[in-house]
Amino acid sequence: MLKRGEAALALGKTDDAAQAFERAALILHASDAEMGLVRTTMQAGEYRRALVFAAHTAGAHLDEPEGAALYAWLLHLGGQRAIAARLLAETDAPVTRNPVVEATRRQLRAALPIASSQLMAPPTRFAPYASAPNLPATARVVGSGVLIDQGTRALVPMSAVPRSARVWLRNGVGITTRATVERYNAAEGVAILRLASPLSRNTELAIAPKDPFPGSVAYTAEYSPSGNANPAWPVMHVGFSGATMGNGVQRHLGFDLPPGPRGGPVFDAAGRFIGIAIRGSGSQDQLVTASRLQQGAGTRLGRVNPAPPSPSMAIDQVYESALQLTVQVIVSAK
Known part of the structure; x- marks a missing residue:
């Protein structure tokens, strides 16, 4: 279901992608399916709904900090930089540094953040297709x-x-x-x-x-x-x-x-x-x-x-x- 959702999203078929990611989430409550839904909602132009989904993913999967990184990225893009910075500061303990979280921190400290190659790969992918x-x-x-x-x-x-x-x-x-x-x-x-x-x-x-x-x-x-x-x-x-x-x-x-x-x-x-x-x-x-x-x-x-x-x-x-x-x-x- 995850592969099917990603393929549909890459073709711009947001309705098909949403159905596949929702079925994947029913099979297993995991952050990768939920991040797929966040990105599908963004590609449908619904930023406000995407924030809601991203907030749930960040809070419900503390052991998978990529969801929090995606949420912080969306908050930063939408002008809520202080909240995004605080979220990242509270994410990912220093003893278990996560590469996606670290890459997100580096980009959001830059004057103009750009989704690097590390941040363009599913299931995070900080950009539309x-x-x-x-x-x-x-x-x-x-x-x-x-x-x-x-x-x-x-x-x-x-x-x-x-x-x-x-x-x-x-x-x-x-x-x-x-x-x-x-x-x-x-x-x-x-x-x-x-x-x-x-x-x-x-x-x-x-x-x-x-x-x-x-x-x-x-x-x-x-x-x-x-x-x-x-x-x-x-x-x-x-x-x-x-x-x-x-x-x-x-x-x-x-x-x-x-x-x-x-x-x-x-x-x-x-x-x-x-x-x-x-x-x-x-x-x-x-x-x-x-x-x-x-x-x-x-x-x-x-x-x-x-x-x-x-x-x-x-x-x-x-x-x-x-x-x-x-x-x-x-x-x-x-």
Whole structure:
């Protein structure tokens, strides 16, 4: 049942994978079947349910600390870093060091965690499986972007997609597609890409009606750049929106992020899109606001959500939206 579930998950058949892992869990109450369910739920885009399953696995199988490592990884990615660090500190006694736990500790101490080869093997596997197409050996992840126009287009940093490159996009549940540059917007530093096939068609970008005021809560999600094209789950950061610059148009992002190419979406406390993070000319990153992006993308950007159900959204709910809206930008030379 475990092998059947893993094979189905690798093909993106999450319903079949869930059935197989559930049957395996009925045969034996063990962490490997439960971690399979956690990863299946993540690949279905259900981060909040995955956290519940992961919490059970970590607490019910103290003698198998890989489950706690997976739970800590998911907490860290979702912006709950202090809780993830405390969980790892209480896991795995020093006399019986577990290699998966140790690898997890090393990565989560890094500025941008990347699932190493040791963390990509089942039953843990800290990443989704990638769908077709097969990518060339020279392909690599160079940055992040955000889906717009009901998953048929994307906004990415202009610097990430030179005219001489082939481009693919992949969301946090592993779905991959080719993309071509439709238009460069030099004034904003972004490019609009058209996708060969839609990603996350049922996930529409909800836009805040106003630009954020300085000091308001903000979330941003992005992928760690790497020397390969491996699939991954995005990393979310939490901070406070910055003020406008001297020209009154450009804005500081407002909070420090690890060095990187940027390009991920930025959300307000209600989980609404307020812009895209790009690298600034100086030491501070910038926020290209949704209002500025609408001038170039128009109604393709998404729908304005003037009255959210709640003035604030739980952090895990924000991440669940970001999981499918945030895309890896993958390039290879032509």
